[in-house]
Amino acid sequence: MATAPAALAPKPDHVPAELVVDFDYYNLPGGSDDPQAAWLAARPKTPVAWTPHNGGHWIASTPEAVFRFYRDWEHFSASELSIPKMGQEYLMIPNQVDPPLHGEYRRNIMPLFTPDAIEKMTRDVRELCVELIEEVLPRGECEFVMDFAFRFPLGIFMRMMGLPESDRMYLRKLVEKFADDPDPQVKAAAAAEMGEYIDRTIEDRIANPRDDATTRITRMTFEGRPYTRAEMRGTVRLLMAAGLDTVAGMLCLLAWHLATNPADGDYIRSKLGDDLAMQEIVQEFLRRYSLVSSSRVITQDYNYDGVTLKQGEMIMMPSAFFNLDEKRDNPQKVDFTRANKRHITFGSGTHACAGAILAREEMKVFLEEWLTRMPPVNLDPARPPILKAASINGATELWLKW
Ligand code: HEM
Numbered sequence: 001m002a003t004a005p006a007a008l009a010p011k012p013d014h015v016p017a018e019l020v021v022d023f024d025y026y027n028l029p030g031g032s033d034d035p036q037a038a039w040l041a042a043r044p045k046t047p048v049a050w051t052p053h054n055g056g057h058w059i060a061s062t063p064e065a066v067f068r069f070y071r072d073w074e075h076f077s078a079s080e081l082s083i084p085k086m087g088q089e090y091l092m093i094p095n096q097v098d099p100p101l102h103g104e105y106r107r108n109i110m111p112l113f114t115p116d117a118i119e120k121m122t123r124d125v126r127e128l129c130v131e132l133i134e135e136v137l138p139r140g141e142c143e144f145v146m147d148f149a150f151r152f153p154l155g156i157f158m159r160m161m162g163l164p165e166s167d168r169m170y171l172r173k174l175v176e177k178f179a180d181d182p183d184p185q186v187k188a189a190a191a192a193e194m195g196e197y198i199d200r201t202i203e204d205r206i207a208n209p210r211d212d213a214t215t216r217i218t219r220m221t222f223e224g225r226p227y228t229r230a231e232m233r234g235t236v237r238l239l240m241a242a243g244l245d246t247v248a249g250m251l252c253l254l255a256w257h258l259a260t261n262p263a264d265g266d267y268i269r270s271k272l273g274d275d276l277a278m279q280e281i282v283q284e285f286l287r288r289y290s291l292v293s294s295s296r297v298i299t300q301d302y303n304y305d306g307v308t309l310k311q312g313e314m315i316m317m318p319s320a321f322f323n324l325d326e327k328r329d330n331p332q333k334v335d336f337t338r339a340n341k342r343h344i345t346f347g348s349g350t351h352a353c354a355g356a357i358l359a360r361e362e363m364k365v366f367l368e369e370w371l372t373r374m375p376p377v378n379l380d381p382a383r384p385p386i387l388k389a390a391s392i393n394g395a396t397e398l399w400l401k402w
Contacts (some may be wrong), residue, residue: 008052008053008056009052009053009055009056010052010056011050011052011056012056012310012313014308014310015050016307018046019044019046019048019049019050019307020049020050020051020052021044021049021050021051021059022051022053023042023044023049023051023053023059024051024053024054025042025053025054025083025293025316025318025389025390025391026053026054026182026390028041028042028389029041029042030389031387031388031389031390032386032387032388032389032396033387034387035253035387035388035389035390035393035394036288036289036290036320036324036332036389036393037332038389039290039293039318039320039321039324039389039393040320040321040324040332043061043318043320043321044059044061045061046061047060047061047062047064047065047304047305048060048061048065048304048305048307048309048315049061054083054084054182055083055084055085055314056313057083057084057295057313057314057315057316058298058309058313058314058315058316059315059316059318060315060316060317060318060321061321062321062325063321063322063325063327065304065317065321066317066318066319066321066322066344067322067344067348069296069315069317070294070317070344070347070348070349070351071348071349071350073098073099073102073349073350073351074299075298075299075300075302076296076297076298076299076315077098077296077297077298077299078095078096078097078098078294078296078350078351079091079096079097079098079297080096080295080296080297080314081095081096081294081295081296082184082187082295083295083314083316083391084184084314085297085314086184086187086188086191088191089192089195089230090195090230090233090234090237091230091234092234092237092238092241093105093231093234093235093238094106094108094109094235094238094351094354095238095242095351096234096238098350099350102350102351104222104223105222105231105235106354108220108221108222108235109235109239109354110354111216112160112213112216112239113354113355113357113358114357115357118357118358118361121156121159121160121358121361122361122365124156124159125156125361125362125365126365126369128152128155128156128159129152129365129366129369129370130369130373132147132148132151132152132155133148133369133370133373133374134373135147136148137373137374140401140402141380141399141400141401141402142399142400143397143398143399143400144251144252144255144395144398144399144400145248145252145394145395145396145397145398148251148255149248149249149251149252149255149394149395149398150172150244150248151168152247152248152251152362152366153243153244153246153247153248153251153362154168154171154172154244154248155168156243156358156362157239157240157243157244158171160212160213161201161212161213161214161236161239161240162205162210162211162212162213162214162215163201163214167197170197171194171197171240171244172244174190174193174194174197175190175194175240175241175244175245176245177189177190178190178191178194178241191237194237194240195233195237198233198236198237198240199229199233201214201236202214202217202218202229202232202233202236205218206218213239214236217232217235217236218232220232220235239355242353242354242355243355243358243359245392245394246291246292246359246392247359247362247363248394249291249388249392249393249394249395250285250286250289250291250359250363250394251362251363251366252387252394252395252398253285253289253291253387253393253394253395254285254289254363254366254367255370255377255398255400256379256385256387256395256398257285257289257334258370258371258377259377259378259379259400260379261334262376264334264336265371265376267336268281268336268367268371269371269372272368272371272372277336278364278367278368279360279364280336280337280341281336281367282360282363282364282367283341283343284334284335284336284338284341285334285363286341286343286345286346286360286363287323287341287342287343287345288323288324288332288333288334289345289393290318290319290320290322290323290324290343290344290345290393291319291345291392291393291394292319292345292347292391292392292393293316293317293318293319293320293391293392294316294317294319294347294351294391295314295315295316295317295391296314296315296317297312297313297314297315298310298311298312298313298314298315299311316391319343319344319345319347322343322344323343323344323345328340346359374402375402376402377400377401377402378400378401378402379398379399379400379401380399380400380401382399383397383399384399385397385398385399386398
């Protein structure tokens, strides 16, 4: 989402002038045409660089730097994830908790995401996917973001958490504001409203337990005591933030890719039913459409290659700078047969995505059902796509025709 330029932060004295770049991740040039290409075009030339935009922050620009900062939780804490910093009443659990406390919180949520748990959800995932496709199919066109991309993962999330379908659009708007709006006040207001919604749901499940993930969260314990309300809220809130915008953004990029690269659609069709080949296809899409640029706050002064990153400063680690490293062979080309599909689209280390199996399953089911049920799908030439480069890439508008 492009915004009017805000005031720039003054350069701190310890930042060498040659490391200062004009990098505004909310307004990356070309971001609405091809988000990943826009990230690459804006990549600073030095391994770390500093930008005065969005409160002033560091950017890791090489695969080595991105990887290192993801893994080093002692110097790079996830307790603050927003740039500009926004401060919160409560932490999103487990994403904003550093080790050693992180371990027990993470172990608590993992039973929601084991292969067995996901297998139980697979029928729901496929059922909803088919339902949404069949709804748009007779129309001959759709605006994919609204008609499909958000409805699918949000529908899965609502079923998993036991939330009423009628709240879907309301929640979607809140999530979008929180994720995409560069104004910290708008973000904070959206977060507060989500907090209230979650609180009401939690109170309801404590009084009226059901067979759903929200009820399970209300029964979790930490170091032998029951979760506080803030812990319950922080856990639900994270699952909501983590699973919606991400999958929705990825589905938009997949639908865009298929509409603009029909030969890739033909290739995937030829592999339907071959589970191993489908895993490779999903893996290559995850690499190419590197989605998330997470951030960390520096916990103590840190020397990286002679550059001092000061305690309290923020650093962004764009996954595109790892996945689309120019040392790889033609990194922007989707090549399902490439040998090295290694990526950090799900992060790396302590906080690596807990929902990765579910996310892969949603992507796979989408590809299978979309390519089986839809006739050839094209972009609508009258309404060009508006893609989105942000901390979570995706699309704002994607009109498709068939
Ligand atoms: C394509 C879709 C997805 C992508 C690209 C993605 C990406 C990520 C990334 C990069 C992180 C690490 C963030 C960091 O280190 O700051 C993360 C963490 C997490 N994700 Fe995902 N995610 C996706 C889908 C999901 C889904 C569907 C869920 C579950 C509903 C989920 C749940 C989580 C959780 C719980 C964490 C925090 C793990 C921890 O802190 O230990 N994600 N995800």
